[in-house]
Amino acid sequence: MTLTLDRAPIGEPLVFLEASTAPEVARRLAELGLRRGAHLTCVQRTSGRGRVVSVAGSRIAIDAATLVRLTVQPISALDELVRESA
């Protein structure tokens, strides 16, 4: 089950899958730790429907328009997949 970051439940551990943004934004996100496979959590909603994301000990504020372009997967869903395949 994948979902965009604007829909991810607050506090749920997630894995970062993809950034469908302009390349320079994707690069900046990667520099800040948001790259494929990174573990993250949404910790806070902000004004303008943005969010604060926790990744590698940092807190990154991201606006609403960018959030819908970031795909993540809940770790719980990954665990379920692993259990099923086992």
Add this chain to the structure above:
Amino acid sequence: MTEVRDRGETTQGYAAPPRPDATLARPRFRASRGATPSCHGDVPGAAAPAGSPVVALVGAPNVGKSTLFNTLTGAKRTVGNWPGTTVEVGRGVWPTTRAAATCDCETCTCPRQAEPVTFTLVDLPGAYSLDPASPDEALTRELLVDVEPDELPDAVVVIADAAHLARSLYIVAQVRELGLPLVVALTMNDVARHRGIEIDTYALAEQIGAPVVAVDPRRRQGESNLAAAVLGVLDAERPAPRAVDLPGHDGSPCGAMCPLADCGLEDLELADERFEWIDGAVHAGTRDTGDARRVRSDLIDRFVTAPVLGPVIFLAVMWLVFQITTTVAAPLQDALDGIFTGPVSDGTRGVLAGVGLGGTPVEGFLVDGLVAGVGMLLTFVPLMALMFLLLALLEDSGYMARAAVVTDRMMRRIGLPGRAFLPLVVGFGCNVPAVAATRILPNARQRVLTALLVPFTSCSARLTVYVLLATTFYPRQAGTVVFAMYLVSILLVVAVGLLLKSTLWRTMGADPLVIDLPPYQLPTARLTLSVMWQRLKGFLRTASGIIVATVCVVWLLQSIPAVSGAGFGEVPVSDSVYAAVAKSIAPLLSPAGFGQWETVSALVVGFIAKEAVISSWAQTYAIAEPASEREPGQLGAQLHQTFEMASGGHTGAALAAFMVFLLAYTPCVATLSAQKREIGLRWTVFGVLLQLVVAWALAVATFQIGRMIW
């Protein structure tokens, strides 16, 4: 000047990303740099002895580069706990010592005693990588990658945040690929420790292939170790560029271990390789990732960045700043005012009478011009000090980055990204550095729009006039009146932004907001007081020079008669050239309710700098009625009379119109020169016309509507 290579050309193998379009002056490491006019008082370039090694400080934004630069050089660059504080290259002299040898072997060539050594230290704008996304980041790349080999620094110190190590190491990976002598300085070690992160500097150094030194510039720790590490890499052979094992990679022109510069990897492949290298270094050098351990900052952010509460808290914080500023400083201002209008003026008069100059134009110039003007400026020192202190506390605590998040929605409406809020906030202190701070924006149109909006942010020089008028006309509500002016300023920025967006830049899209929120920290007294003092000093330096110069010019114009039959200095001000010029402009401002020449002349002087508005009033009224003794509060009474006469009794409406005009029209010539440098003459002229039209229209509307109420 350094030549910039064409887009896409490679230097030492780097595929140069498209350079954000800008027309910035590009300083070099080994050339002196012109000073930038700044109210913030950043130091211009200092010079080390010829031949001193050049050491460049680089690193991600907000890792403490400028704090370390200030600590090592004793300079006073603007620092703050928010990304994008440094937008220009700073130079300084780092005097240190080479430690004496501890061995006793006879053949050793090490120094027997500690030797003084001097470095030229260069502070570069913060950059997460050498792939720039904005002009300030492009500057860092240019000076490390795009320059000729003889222009490269002798050593590079990359400042890395120990609490967010992975993010700091991307630029380390890239600098290692350049083959430059490198030292990694770890900052924020206390924050890392607090979060349970332990860093093994030896293991990290081995993995990186360069010395790693822990420093704490906020507490002046680790300086000598850093100096020793820099001397070590300068004495050692130049390191080989970082290589990578690329078996089977078709694009690789070399053997098994290939320098990344020559390996022919695509950009994305290169980035992946670097991230792998970083993960390896972090894994080897740290014992904890520190995930999810910012309980205190998260708890505060739950309120401070919340959708509804966040903007409310932002407004409350700003209101508190101005309320504290005006109420706490008021008694101190009164005391200083009493000293200048009393003993200092009387003493000067007494001395002049003693040398036979009593009652002459010289007395008018010295007592009513210089003493009154400089005295008036000094009465504002407690107020400015307090405001600078409070803003420095907010910056150092980490709140400003949250303010950018909270205001992002509003900024988006006017076609600007949340990051544009940062230069606009700087504008509330002084417009000059704010215009320079527009360089943190990646898009040229956004920079032009922001630079055009900066003059509508109410700078601290305008604050002095608000306070004088508010305390004169509404002494009990002075704090609220001043706060209202700041609200009007914010509304004006939004309204003019919307106007420009809907006319000139209809197609401009907004950039995404992706901003790092640094952990909250307790501001240190040394740093906060240092920032406050630098800004206060900058304000006083600019203001005192401008005030003395304008006092002289105003005195001269007031002494030249505009009527025939009178000699130099023998006419009342109302018959001088000064009044004649103001009277010719005054009818234009009659619809706004303040078309008196006394008020208009102050606005003309205020075009040069707002710091001079009050002193020009003091001069005008003191010379206009030479027979009366000046008493504390007399200027207020004169202003009351002027506004009442000009407005036909609608004093409140005229005062509001005047304050709106003062807020909206051109802030000062220094801002214009900064604009010319950043966005060119054409846009600067457009900006001046825009400010004058907006100021006039708003002032007329305010008075015409207000006169129906007041």
